[in-house]
Amino acid sequence: MTNLICKAFEGHNIRIVTDEQGEPWFVAADVASALGYTDTDQAIRRHCKAAKSSPVETTGQVRHLFVIPERDIYRLIIRSKLESAELFEEWVVSDVLPSIRKNGGYIAGQEQDTAELIIAKALMVAQSVIDRKTMELQRAQEQIAIQAPKADFADRVAGADKGVLLGNFAKTVGIGPKKIFAMLRELRILMTGGNRHNLPFQQYLDLGYFEVIEKPYEINGETRLAFSPTITGKGQQWLTQKLLAAGYLQAHAA
Structure with a gap:
């Protein structure tokens, strides 16, 4: 992993590294913390299917940390209980990822997306929101199913x-x-x-x-x-x- 990038989202530092193909990998604990998970290790084990350990240079030292690709970020976003989870998703999809893939690093405000790319990113955000709301509805229906027989009685x-x-x-x-x-x-x-x-x-x-x-x-x-x-x-x-x-x-x- 190369090219350490560190950016802040609402007071949380999010560290990002890129692999040999230029694909971004996010430090999993940073993302989980920003999304409100109190037990970040548990959140990573439960929801991140592609997490892997990688050497990351931080504060002058190299440490092996779990990093996750873009698809695992969406899994954490969907299950987050924070209202700001959707803002985090929009920040990642619309700002961070396009800049990394265009410039090889995050440079705020330098990306100039085509109309097709803007539409594609909007669809990604919309689908993620739909998935999240669907999961919330399923949870509510499960709770109703538990209580319904007793309430019916x-x-x-x-x-x-x-x-x-x-x-x-x-x-x-x-x-x-x-x-x-x-x-x-x-x-x-x-x-x-x-x-x-x-x-x-x-x-x-x-x-x-x-x-x-x-x-x-x-x-x-x-x-x-x-x-x-x-x-x-x-x-x-x-x-x-x-x-x-x-x-x-x-x-x-x-």
Whole structure:
């Protein structure tokens, strides 16, 4: 690699070297950092398919750094969460690369593109933006797909008159029956300790989300009462949405 070029993009120094054929290679860590990746090594491993180690002279010393070609820059741009990623892409496509290929180095403002080249670069930028937006849409659709079955369940039980045991509700939304009680105690929906352990706080009973069923039983000839909480149709809809919002359904799925 020869002809080290160093230019700044919004406060980030981007080092570029060229190979024997004059093709530019960008220092991968510089690009990843400029695009907002906090773990640049991980970003390079995941997204850069053509990264390779190359000697790069910097601050008077030669160091072996990972460099990437143009196509890997687009992979990093597409997956970047920064709004300035598109500006970085435009800078690379419209400014840096044409100058390097025309002059053998980056000389800002010296490139004079033909109409055909301008159109070609515009198409490259447009396609990259389309790819990025498509990926964002796919991510949103995947999240909706995860949540849809549980949200649909909540809609179906909204008008139900008869409540169900909490353990049965837990199975329906994909949570282990034992986990539901711990989760609701953590959310301060069920009480902890004493003879009211695992029973709803009064405010949730008053709202009509839960009911408590009393069942008599005998022990040593003495009749006692067991209390079992059930969740109403209204409560199932409310609790499903609350658990979704809090991330419990994904984190604690059985």
